[in-house]
Amino acid sequence: MNSPPGEFGLRGQNLRPSRREVNAKRMSQAMASGNSAFQRSPLAPGLYLVATPIGAARDITLRALDILASADVLAAEDTRTLRHLMEIHGIPLGDRPLVACHDHNEAQVSPRILKAITEGKSIAYASEAGTPMVSDPGFPLARAVIAEGLSVTAAPGPSAALCALTVAGLPTDRFLFAGFAPSQKSARRTFLQGLAPIEATLVLYESPKRINQILEDCCDILGEGRKIALCRELTKRFEEVIRGTVAEVRQAIAERDLKGEIVLVIGRGEKAASDAATIEAALDRALEQMTVKDAASAVAEAFDLPRREVYQMALTRGKT
Numbered sequence: 481m482n483s484p485p486g487e488f489g490l491r492g493q494n495l496r497p498s499r500r501e502v503n504a505k506r507m508s509q510a511m512a513s514g515n516s517a518f519q520r521s522p523l524a525p526g527l528y529l530v531a532t533p534i535g536a537a538r539d540i541t542l543r544a545l546d547i548l549a550s551a552d553v554l555a556a557e558d559t560r561t562l563r564h565l566m567e568i569h570g571i572p573l574g575d576r577p578l579v580a581c582h583d584h585n586e587a588q589v590s591p592r593i594l595k596a597i598t599e600g601k602s603i604a605y606a607s608e609a610g611t612p613m614v615s616d617p618g619f620p621l622a623r624a625v626i627a628e629g630l631s632v633t634a635a636p637g638p639s640a641a642l643c644a645l646t647v648a649g650l651p652t653d654r655f656l657f658a659g660f661a662p663s664q665k666s667a668r669r670t671f672l673q674g675l676a677p678i679e680a681t682l683v684l685y686e687s688p689k690r691i692n693q694i695l696e697d698c699c700d701i702l703g704e705g706r707k708i709a710l711c712r713e714l715t716k717r718f719e720e721v722i723r724g725t726v727a728e729v730r731q732a733i734a735e736r737d738l739k740g741e742i743v744l745v746i747g748r749g750e751k752a753a754s755d756a757a758t759i760e761a762a763l764d765r766a767l768e769q770m771t772v773k774d775a776a777s778a779v780a781e782a783f784d785l786p787r788r789e790v791y792q793m794a795l796t797r798g799k800t
């Protein structure tokens with residue numbers, strides 16, 4: 481962004497004229513034919529968090545298109561992606577600013593967006609795909625806008641988490657979205673230990689590069705019989721859902737080099753039976769991989785026991 485601090489430059493001016501012309505032509509054609517999917521109307525000042533497609537470009541609501549067509553300022557995690565989406569739907573950017581706002585500059589850009597809202601502007605924010613703030617930027621910005629007593633509105637729509645939950649075939653009455661597991665092995669195993677006893681369906685995002693490792697950890701920590709659904713490339717051409725136990729899903733992908741985007745949906749855990757021998761065995765297993773404190777926390781959570789009691793037990797098992 482080259483505009484002076486506190487202001488938004490007219491990013492539309494940077495567009496090559498040919499693209500602007502193309503957009504304007506598309507817009508006027510759509511308007512003329514009465515087929516435009518969106519309506520332009522002035523928006524009240526505030527931040528509009530707009531969900532965008534996770535694969536199929538047509539998975540966007542009419543209201544989201546209206547907001548993208550009408551907002552005074554557009555902000556996006558990836559400006560090229562948003563611009564492309566708007567082109568697909570025939571929405572011209574015109575002379576409106578299109579501002580990059582991502583994990584690395586959100587703190588710097590947020591005050592400028594706040595200032596624009598206090599000056600009466602409407603700002604539409606889209607992350608690269610899906611719903612902003614769901615394992616995506618937007619939270620510091622939304623929190624700052626709320627803290628100033630300004631308006632925050634959502635244009636709800638796609639999110640890979642809900643899309644996966646919908647097709648996984650696992651209970652949806654109670655679920656926990658856990659985002660991405662840590663990439664480092666021991667941290668990932670601790671993370672899974674914490675999730676293991678939760679009596680809710682779990683939803684995790686994962687990279688195809690780490691899918692084999694996390695399934696191996698799921699096998700060790702959640703048990704090979706736990707139900708799981710691996711949901712890949714949702715809403716895209718090669719959408720695939722592999723359902724089964726952890727062991728079955730591991731086997732199904734063992735010989736494959738999985739690519740694309742993946743959500744793991746994991747069936748609910750159960751609080752373990754708390755006889756002394758079972759607790760001690762779990763504690764010994766946890767102590768092999770964790771500090772006394774972490775092991776005590778994980779086991780206390782798993783068996784629904786007071787943490788201090790389990791910590792004392794861990795100390796007496798000869799570890800410090």
Ligand code: SAM
Pocket residue numbers: 534535607609610611612613614615616638639640641684685686687711712713714715716741742743
């Ligand atoms: N904000 C997005 C949302 O609402 O779903 C998520 C953004 S996060 C950076 C990207 C991760 O979401 C991917 O690594 C993958 O785990 C998941 N994801 C996104 N699109 C997906 C798709 N079409 N199919 C499966 N998983 C997807």
